[in-house]
Amino acid sequence: MNTLRLIWLHLRVNVMNEFQYRANLVIQLIQSMLAAGTGLVALSLIFDRTPTLNGWTRPELLVVMGVYMFVGGVIGFAIQPAMNRIMSDVEHGTFDYVLTKPVDSQVLASVREFRLWELTDSMVGVGVIVWGLTEVGAQLGPGEWASFVLAMVAGTIALYCLWLIPTCGAFWFTRMRDIQDLYTGFYRAGQYPITVYPRWLRLTLTYLVPIGLAVTVPSQTVTGQMTATRLFAMSGFIVAALAVTRLVWRVGTRRYSGASA
Amino acid sequence: MIWYLRLYATLGRTSVMTNFQYRFANVLFLVGMVAEPVVYLVVWSTIARQEGGSIDGYTAGRFAAYYIVWTLVRSMNITFTPFGWEERIRDGELSAHLLRPVHPIHYDIGFFSGWKVVTIALWLPIAAVLTLVFDPSLHPSLVQVVTFSIAIWGAFLIRTLLLWLLGMITFWTTRVSAFFEIFFTAELLLSGRLVPLALMPDWVQDVSLFLPFESCFGFPITALVGPISNQELATGLLRQLVWIVVGSIGVAVAWPRAVRVYSAVNG
Amino acid sequence: MPAISVNALGKTFKVPVRESGLAASAKSLLRRAYRDVIAVADVDISIDVGEVVGFLGPNGAGKTTTLKMLSGLLQPSAGEVRVLGYEPQRRQHEYLRRMALVMGNRNQLQWDLPATDSFELTRAIYRIGRADFESQRDELVELLDLGSLLDKPVRNLSLGERMKAEIANSLLHRPEVLFLDEPTLGLDVTMQRRIRGFLGTYNARHGACIMLTTHYMADVEALCERVIVIHHGSVLFDGALRELADRFAGHKTLTVTLESPADLSAYGEVLEVTATSVRLRVGRDQAAAATQQLLSDLPVRDLTVEDPPIEDVIELAFASGAVTPP
Numbered sequence: 001m002n003t004l005r006l007i008w009l010h011l012r013v014n015v016m017n018e019f020q021y022r023a024n025l026v027i028q029l030i031q032s033m034l035a036a037g038t039g040l041v042a043l044s045l046i047f048d049r050t051p052t053l054n055g056w057t058r059p060e061l062l063v064v065m066g067v068y069m070f071v072g073g074v075i076g077f078a079i080q081p082a083m084n085r086i087m088s089d090v091e092h093g094t095f096d097y098v099l100t101k102p103v104d105s106q107v108l109a110s111v112r113e114f115r116l117w118e119l120t121d122s123m124v125g126v127g128v129i130v131w132g133l134t135e136v137g138a139q140l141g142p143g144e145w146a147s148f149v150l151a152m153v154a155g156t157i158a159l160y161c162l163w164l165i166p167t168c169g170a171f172w173f174t175r176m177r178d179i180q181d182l183y184t185g186f187y188r189a190g191q192y193p194i195t196v197y198p199r200w201l202r203l204t205l206t207y208l209v210p211i212g213l214a215v216t217v218p219s220q221t222v223t224g225q226m227t228a229t230r231l232f233a234m235s236g237f238i239v240a241a242l243a244v245t246r247l248v249w250r251v252g253t254r255r256y257s258g259a260s261a
Numbered sequence: 262m263i264w265y266l267r268l269y270a271t272l273g274r275t276s277v278m279t280n281f282q283y284r285f286a287n288v289l290f291l292v293g294m295v296a297e298p299v300v301y302l303v304v305w306s307t308i309a310r311q312e313g314g315s316i317d318g319y320t321a322g323r324f325a326a327y328y329i330v331w332t333l334v335r336s337m338n339i340t341f342t343p344f345g346w347e348e349r350i351r352d353g354e355l356s357a358h359l360l361r362p363v364h365p366i367h368y369d370i371g372f373f374s375g376w377k378v379v380t381i382a383l384w385l386p387i388a389a390v391l392t393l394v395f396d397p398s399l400h401p402s403l404v405q406v407v408t409f410s411i412a413i414w415g416a417f418l419i420r421t422l423l424l425w426l427l428g429m430i431t432f433w434t435t436r437v438s439a440f441f442e443i444f445f446t447a448e449l450l451l452s453g454r455l456v457p458l459a460l461m462p463d464w465v466q467d468v469s470l471f472l473p474f475e476s477c478f479g480f481p482i483t484a485l486v487g488p489i490s491n492q493e494l495a496t497g498l499l500r501q502l503v504w505i506v507v508g509s510i511g512v513a514v515a516w517p518r519a520v521r522v523y524s525a526v527n528g
Numbered sequence: 529m530p531a532i533s534v535n536a537l538g539k540t541f542k543v544p545v546r547e548s549g550l551a552a553s554a555k556s557l558l559r560r561a562y563r564d565v566i567a568v569a570d571v572d573i574s575i576d577v578g579e580v581v582g583f584l585g586p587n588g589a590g591k592t593t594t595l596k597m598l599s600g601l602l603q604p605s606a607g608e609v610r611v612l613g614y615e616p617q618r619r620q621h622e623y624l625r626r627m628a629l630v631m632g633n634r635n636q637l638q639w640d641l642p643a644t645d646s647f648e649l650t651r652a653i654y655r656i657g658r659a660d661f662e663s664q665r666d667e668l669v670e671l672l673d674l675g676s677l678l679d680k681p682v683r684n685l686s687l688g689e690r691m692k693a694e695i696a697n698s699l700l701h702r703p704e705v706l707f708l709d710e711p712t713l714g715l716d717v718t719m720q721r722r723i724r725g726f727l728g729t730y731n732a733r734h735g736a737c738i739m740l741t742t743h744y745m746a747d748v749e750a751l752c753e754r755v756i757v758i759h760h761g762s763v764l765f766d767g768a769l770r771e772l773a774d775r776f777a778g779h780k781t782l783t784v785t786l787e788s789p790a791d792l793s794a795y796g797e798v799l800e801v802t803a804t805s806v807r808l809r810v811g812r813d814q815a816a817a818a819t820q821q822l823l824s825d826l827p828v829r830d831l832t833v834e835d836p837p838i839e840d841v842i843e844l845a846f847a848s849g850a851v852t853p854p
Contacts, residue, residue, distance in 0.1 A: 027438045034446040038455070045456055049316055050308050178286035185293025189300050197303050198394075264655050271652035275638060275645055282640045356601050357636060360629055362621035363653050524603045524617065526541070 006103060007111045014114040021117075028117040032069070032124040039065045039128075039191065054196045056223075061192070062132030064219045066125045068191045071156060071214045073122030075187075079160050081113035083167045087177055090170040090256065099253060106249045110164070133222065140222060147221045147231060154238050155214030161241035162210050164249070171252035183209060190215040207237070268363065269371050276375020287383055295332055295387065301456065302328035302395060317459050318488070322398030326486045327457055329391045330399075334481050335454070336380045337413045340421040341369045343428030343441050350431070350527065359520065366512060370421055377417060401485050408494045412481040415501035420477045422508025432519040453479025473504045531612060531705060531737040532575040532598065538606035539568040539593050539761075567593045569761040571607070577704070578735040580727070582742065582752030582769075586846050590761040591741045595707050598739070599629040611705055625654055628703040630711060636697055637682045643693045644678045647700060654701035661700065668696040671726045688719040695723070699730070706730075708740035712747055724750045745838040757845050764845055773835035776845040780815040782808040784822060785830035795822055805830075 018024065043065070047058045056064070086109050089095040098109050133140070140148075163183060170176040186204070190211030194202045205212040213234060220226040280287065305328075306321035314320055319327070349355045358365040391397075401409070427444065430437050449455055451465065452474035458466055469475045480497045483489055489497075545561040568590040575581055585591050596602035597609055600616035600623070609616055614623035637646040651661045669675055672692045677685060685693065695711070711727070712720040728751055731738055742748060748755060748769065755772060757765040765772060784792065785805045792798060795818050796810035810818045815833055822828055835841065 023436070027442070030439045031442050034442055038446060038449060041450060042455060045460060046304065046308060050311055053304065053311075054307055175286070178289040181286075181290040181293040183293070185296040187296075189296050192300060192304055196307055201299070201303070264652070268652045271649050275641065275649050278645065279638060279640050353631075359601055359619065360599065360624060361653055362624035362655075520619075521603070524601060527602075 002103070003107050003111075006107065010112045011114055015116050018116040024117045025120070028120040029124075032073075032120040035121070036065075036069065036124050036128060039069075054193070056193055056195075057136075059132045059135035060219070060223045062135065063129055063222060064132075064193050064215060065191060066127070066129030066132055067152065067219050068215045069125030069128060070122045071125075071152065071159070071190075071211075072187070073119050073125060074156055075159065076115060076118030076121060078111075078114055079156075079163060081115050082110050083163055084180070085109075085113045086167055087170045087180075091175075091177075095256060099257060105253055106164075106246065110160070136223065144222060147226065148218055151218035151221050151226070151231065151234075152214065154235060155210065155217055158210040158213045158238050158241055161238070161245040162208065164245050168248045168252040171256045187211055193219065210241075213237075265367070268367060269374070272368065272371025273375040273378070276372045277378055280376045280379040284379065284383060287379060288387075291332070291336065291380070291383055291387055294335060295391070298328040298331045298335070299391075301331075305456070306395075317457075319457060319459070320398065322396065323486060325395040326397035326399040327482055329388060329395065329397050330482045330485050331454070332388065332391070333381070333384055334413060334416065334478055336384060337377055337417045337481075338420050338477055340373055340417065340424055341428070343424050343431070344438070346428040346431040347435060350523065355523065356527075359524075364516070366421075366425060366516075369425070370418070373417070373421065399486060401487065404491055404494060405485055405487065405489065408498060409481055409485040411498065412484050412501060415498065415505065416477040416481050419473055419501060419504045419508055422505065422512055423473055423477075426508065426511045426515060429515050429519045432522045448474045451475065452477060453482060457483070473508075476501045476504050529613065530574045531577045531579075532573065532739065533610045534571055534573040534594075534598070534607070535609075536607035537568055537571040537573075537594070537597065537604055537609060538566070539590075539597060539602065540605045541565045541567055566761050568597070568604075571758070571761070571763055573756060573763070573766070575737055575739065577737055578731065579754060580731050580738045580751050581740075582748045582755040583739055583758065584741070584748065584755055584842060585758040585764075589758045591758055592709060593761075594758070595629065595709055595739070595741065599627065599707055600624075601629075625701060626703055627705040627707070628698050628701070629707040629709070630695065630698045631709040635694070637690070637693060639683050640681055642679045642681055643674075643697070646682070646697055647678075650697055650700050656701055660702070664700055664702050665696075668699060671729055672696055672722070688715055691715060691719065692722075695726075702734060702736075704734075704736055706736055706738045706740075708738065708742075710742055711740060712742065712744055720744065720746065727751055745842070749838060757842070759846055764848070769838075770835075772838075772845065773841050774812075776848060777812070777836045777841045778844075779809050779811055779836065781834045781836060782810055782815070782818065782822070783830075783832045783834070784808065784826075784828060787827040787829060790826060792822070 043058060043061055046053060046061075051057070053061060086095070089098065098105050101108055166179050166183075167176060169179065186209040189197070189201065189205055189209075193216045194205045194212035195216065197205065202212065217226065217230075217234060221231075302325055305316070305319070305324045309316050309319060309321045309324060315323075346355075349358075355365075358368065361368075427441065430440070450461075451458075451469050451472055458469055458475060458479045461469075469479075476497070480501070484494055484497060541564070542562040543565050545563050571590075571594065583591055583594070593602065597604050598611055598616055600619045603617050612623065612626055614620055616623065637643055638649070647665060650656075656664070669678070672695065674692060674696060677689050677693060682690060682693065699706075708727075712723050715723070724747060727738060727740075730736060731751075738751075740747065740751070753768060755765070755767070755769050756763060757772070765775060767775075781799070782796065783805055784807075789801075789803075790806075792806050792808055796808040796814070798806060799809055800807040808818075819831065819833060822831065
C-alpha cells in the first residue's frame, strides 16, 4: 500500500506542475491527432490495395494502432520520464538521493517522474480502439475484456522491465543516454502487428523490446487470435522478467554506491 | 573567396573530429532510426507479394531498395531543427554567433556537413547488413549514381535553408510548436518518406511538384533506385537548384530582420 | 579621434506589467500593459586608443546593457555610438574583426577537442594570416602560460585553465578594442592576478583600448587609471581613480605610530588602538591640519594618510546617486 501512496503523491505533484503549462496540452493533443492521422493515411493506402495484411483486416489493424497509441501514451507518461531521470541522476551524481530515502529504491526511481500531457496519445488511442472494435463487430464478453486489459498491463510491465535493465547499464557505463534512440526507434515497429515481420524481428520485438507483447498480444485477444496457453506462457515470461530486473537493479545500485564512495 | 573555402574546410574538419568521438552514439542512433523504414519495407513488401508481385510498379525487391536507400537520405536530411532556436536564444549562444564576423548559417552548414561525412561512413556497414537481410533489387546506372551523390547534398542544403527559415519565426513568437508539428507531418506525407510518392493519389503527386519536400527526400531515393530517365534526373537536379536559390533568398531577407528584432530587446 | 565615442546614449525596455490575482490575469489576456524601464539614460563617454577604463556600478546599473550596445548586440533607443569609427549595431564584419567582447561564462571552445583545434577554427573565422596567427598565438601562450594545456581536450581542463584558454581564443585576432565583462569572476586569487597582469601587458604592448566591468577592486586598482561609475543608467563619475575618493569620500584615515601610548581623541575619531599605533578618522579638509598638529604635538614615529578603501568609496558613490558633471 505504501507503494501506491508513493505513486499517488508523486503523481499529484506532477499534475499540479503540468497544469501550469496548459498550452502544452493543446500542443500534445495536436501532436497525437497528427500521429493518428498519419497512421490512418497509411492504413488507407494499404487497404486501397489489399483486403488483408498478413491475415489482419482493416478494423483489426485499427485496433492495433489504437493499442499502440494507448501504450505509447502510458510509456511517455510514466516509464520514459522515469528512465531518463535515472540516467541523468547517475550521470550527474544525484542518484544518491534515491538510495538514501527510506523507500525501496527501485520503486521510488520508477514512479517519481510523470509527464501528464503525454496521455493525449492514450486518449486518442482509446478512441481508435473503440472505432476499430465497433467495425470488427466483435461481441466481447467480460472474459475477453478482462484478458484484453490484463494483456495490456502485462505487456506494459514487460516493457518496463526490458527498459529498466539497459537503463541500469548506466551504473556501469555513465553514457547510456544513447540507448534511448535505439529503444524509441524499435518501439515504432509496434504500430503494426509483429506477425508481419520476419522471424528475427518478431523475436526481438517480443523478448528484447517487448512492444510485441504490449501491443500485438492484447490486440490478438480481442480479435480472437489469442489462446489461453499463449497467455499463460506470456505471464511466465513476465514474472521471469520482473525477477531478472530486480536482480540487475540490486547489483547495479550496489555497484553505484561502491563506485561513488 | 578563398577564406570561405578555408572556413568550410576547417568547420568540416573540426566537425568530423568531434563527431568521430561520438561514433558509438551515432551508430546507436542510426540503428534506432532504421526501425522506421524497416517497418514500412516489411509491410509493403508483404502487400506486394500478396497482390501478385508488385504494386504500382514496385516489387518487393524495389521496396527493399527504396527503404534501404531511405536510411541514408533520411540521415542527410537531418539538420538544425527549428525547435533549436528557442534554446539558442535563451542560453546566449546566439549572441556568441552575432559577435563573430561570419553568418551563422555557414557555421551550421559546415558543422552538419562534417557530421554527415561521419554518418555516411557509419552507415555503410549498416546498409550492408540490411542488404543481406532484405535482398533489394538495385541496379543503378553510372549517371544515376552520380546524380544521387549530388542530390543527397542538395537535399541537405535545401532542408537546412528551409528549416532555418521556419525556425526564424521563433524570433517573432514563441508559440510555434503546433505549427512546426503540422509542417513536419505534411513533410512526412508529401516527401516520399512514408511511402514512395508513386503510391500516393495523383492529386498528392501533383501538389508535391510545387513543394520542396520531394526534392529533399523522394527525388534522391528515386534517382538511385529508379526507374528514372536521364531527363528526369536532370529536371530533378534543376528543381533542387531552384529550391536552393529560393531558400537562400528567403534566409538573406529574413535573417537581418530577425536579428533586428532580437537586438532590440535581448542582445 | 577617440576609439570609443558615446553620445547621449539611452536604452529603454518595454516590460509587460503583470499583476497578481485572477481578474488581473484574465484582463492581461486581452490587453497587454507595458511599462518603460530605463536601463541607460543620456550617457556620454569618450575613450581614447590605449586607455584602460574600469566600468563600475552596482548590479542592474546598466553596465552590461552599455557593453552590449558598444559591441553591437543591442540597439540603442537613443543617442549615438561609434567604436573605431564604426556603428556597432550594423555589425559589419570589419568591425567584428577588430574588437572582442568577453563575457565570463561564454564557452567558445570545442568541448571534445584540444584547444589548438578551436584556435584553428577561430583563425578561419577571423581570417588571420598564418604568420600573424602564429605570432599572436605564441604570445598569448607565453603570457597566459598555456603551453602544456593546448593538446588536451578542453573537457579535461580545470576551470581556471579553461578560462585562460577561452581568453586566448578571444584575442587571437589581436583586437584593438576589448570589452570585458567581469573577466576574473569565479577564479582563484592566483589566476586573477595572472589575468590582471596579462591584460596590463597586452595593453602596454599593443595599445589596445580596454573597457572592463568588475566587482573586484583589486582589478580596478591594478589596471584602471580611469574609472566610469554608472548607477541607475547614468554616469555618476568619470575620471581618475584617485579623484573618486576626493569626490565621494568625506574623510581620510590617519595611522599614527607613537613612541608611547597616548589619547588622540582630540584630533579625530579613534577607530582602532593597538599596542603600537592608533587609527584615526579625520574629515578630508582637516586632514592636513590634523597631521601638522600631531607631528608638532607628539613624538610621532610614523604617520600615514590614506583614502578610505576603494570598496567603501565606491559604495559611497553608489549611495550618493547624485549626477555630477565630470
